[in-house]
Amino acid sequence: MTAMESEGAVQSRLPDLIAMAREPSSEKRRALLRELTDVFFGTDTHSSTETDLYGTVLAELSAEMETAVRAELAQRFAETAAAPRALIRRLALDEAEVATPVLTSSPVLTDGDLIEVARTRGQDHLRAVSARKDVSEAVSDAIVDHGDDETLERLLSNEGAQLSRAASEKAVERARANPALHAATVERKALPPDLLNEMYFIVEARLRHTILERNARLDPAVLESALEAGRTRLATQDGALPADYAESLAYVEELHAANQLTPQMLARFLRSGGRTCFLIALAQLADIDFHTARQIIERCDLDALAVVCRSAGLDRALFLTYAVVLLNNDGSAMAKAHSYGRMYEELAPDAARRTLRFWRMRREARAA
Numbered sequence: 027m028t029a030m031e032s033e034g035a036v037q038s039r040l041p042d043l044i045a046m047a048r049e050p051s052s053e054k055r056r057a058l059l060r061e062l063t064d065v066f067f068g069t070d071t072h073s074s075t076e077t078d079l080y081g082t083v084l085a086e087l088s089a090e091m092e093t094a095v096r097a098e099l100a101q102r103f104a105e106t107a108a109a110p111r112a113l114i115r116r117l118a119l120d121e122a123e124v125a126t127p128v129l130t131s132s133p134v135l136t137d138g139d140l141i142e143v144a145r146t147r148g149q150d151h152l153r154a155v156s157a158r159k160d161v162s163e164a165v166s167d168a169i170v171d172h173g174d175d176e177t178l179e180r181l182l183s184n185e186g187a188q189l190s191r192a193a194s195e196k197a198v199e200r201a202r203a204n205p206a207l208h209a210a211t212v213e214r215k216a217l218p219p220d221l222l223n224e225m226y227f228i229v230e231a232r233l234r235h236t237i238l239e240r241n242a243r244l245d246p247a248v249l250e251s252a253l254e255a256g257r258t259r260l261a262t263q264d265g266a267l268p269a270d271y272a273e274s275l276a277y278v279e280e281l282h283a284a285n286q287l288t289p290q291m292l293a294r295f296l297r298s299g300g301r302t303c304f305l306i307a308l309a310q311l312a313d314i315d316f317h318t319a320r321q322i323i324e325r326c327d328l329d330a331l332a333v334v335c336r337s338a339g340l341d342r343a344l345f346l347t348y349a350v351v352l353l354n355n356d357g358s359a360m361a362k363a364h365s366y367g368r369m370y371e372e373l374a375p376d377a378a379r380r381t382l383r384f385w386r387m388r389r390e391a392r393a394a
Contacts, residue, residue, distance in 0.1 A: 063102060084113045096124045104131045118143055122150035129154035137164050144168035149177050156180040161187035170196050175204050182210040182217075194221055202228055212236050219244060219252035223384035227321065227330065234329055241384075242377035249380060267316070274302040278310070289344050296351040311338050314385050326352050328366045333385075336370065336378035345370050 063084070084099070100117045103109040104127035114134040118125050119142075128135070129143060129151060140158075143151050145168060152173045155165065157180060169181050170193040178197060181187050189197065198221045201207035211217065212225050212233040219240070226237050244252070268274075281287040287307055295304035301323070309319040312334040322330040328349050335345040349363040 063099065084110060093121065093123055096120060097127075100124050100126075100128045104128050105133070107133045109134050115139060119147065122148065122154070125151055126154040130157050131159075137162050140165045141168045144172050149174050152177045153180045156184060156187065158184075159186050163188045163190040163193070166190065167193050175200060175207055179207055179210045182207070182214050185215055189216065191218065194218055198224055201225065208233055219248065220384060220387070223381065226381070226384075227325075227327065231329060238333075238373070238377045238381055241380040242374055244380060249383070252384075268302050270302050271306075271316075274300070275306055278303055278306045281307075282310070289338075289340050293344065293347045293351065296348060308334065312382060312385075314382065318385050323352065328352070328362075329369070332366065332370045332373055333378045333381050336373050336375055337382040339375070342367055342370050 096117065099113075100120070103113065103117070109132065111134055114128055114132050117128045118132070118135060118139060125143075125147070129140070140155050140161075141164060143155060144165065152169055153176070155161065156169055156173070156177055161169075161181070161184065166181060166187050166189045169177060170189070173181065178200060181189075182197060194217060197207075198211060198217075201211040202225070208225065208229045212222065212229055213236060222237055222240060226234055229237075278287060281291065287310070289311070292304055292307050292311070295301070295307060305316060305319045305323060308323070309316045312319070314334070319334075321327070322334065331348060331352075332345060335348070346363050346367050349366050353362055
């Protein structure tokens, strides 16, 4: 039999197969479902009318079948571009075991279909959508709005998912509160650089290293665009200043006017307990705002302090002096300072300077 004759034979059976759908027997309906599926895949092309008819009958038949049968049907049609839309939509809204292959792979589903799923179905459905090869901004917005953190992690880990600026900001806010999201957020290649740098102060050392490496590779034009986006977003609710701020500021400015505000003077501030003077001087040295400097020192965040000192061109000995004084209540201060000294030498000055530019945004915003 020729291909044309075979196709004609298959098409001639379609009315009979559809008539069999009225059979009440569950076994017969199951056999019919599989035979109709075979008939559909037995022909390379179908008219739109035929495809719609297949979709209607297959959707109605499958609705009465057990989960395993519907899951088998979903698996078979999941990647078929010519699959009947009525059937695919029905399967996409089915329980997760059935819907997952269709939601993950079907090219028939539109953004509207996927957004409907995100708004009306459970987290397993959203995770399946999040794993699609391509996810549009509109669909990602819906997933970020309705997905839990596990779903968000799946979406962030998918570089084929496009996130709008607003969705990226929401994702970073959630990541700040959940360490389980740190890696997926920082390692997302498409995350805007200013939002990436917001993560620096809250992630572990390995992820901080990733941020520094990304900063070092930033194209200058991209860097400037990211800084502008960050300035637009920046919030400046940093809390109250310490009680001795005004007095300390006047003293630091007096030293600066007399050319006595040196890196060595900062070490003296630390040793003598002049913490506010040290913070003000450190902020001026690095051209960052007081609150960022206070956050670094109050947390004894030597990674961040290294970025500040390296960017300012301070030598390793001065950085270690600051580190040892800050860690003076730690019995292993010298050992820790030694390891940070090695880290300081490995920190590329250019990466430090680029990272610091993101931290300076707060100072610039306060001055605006």
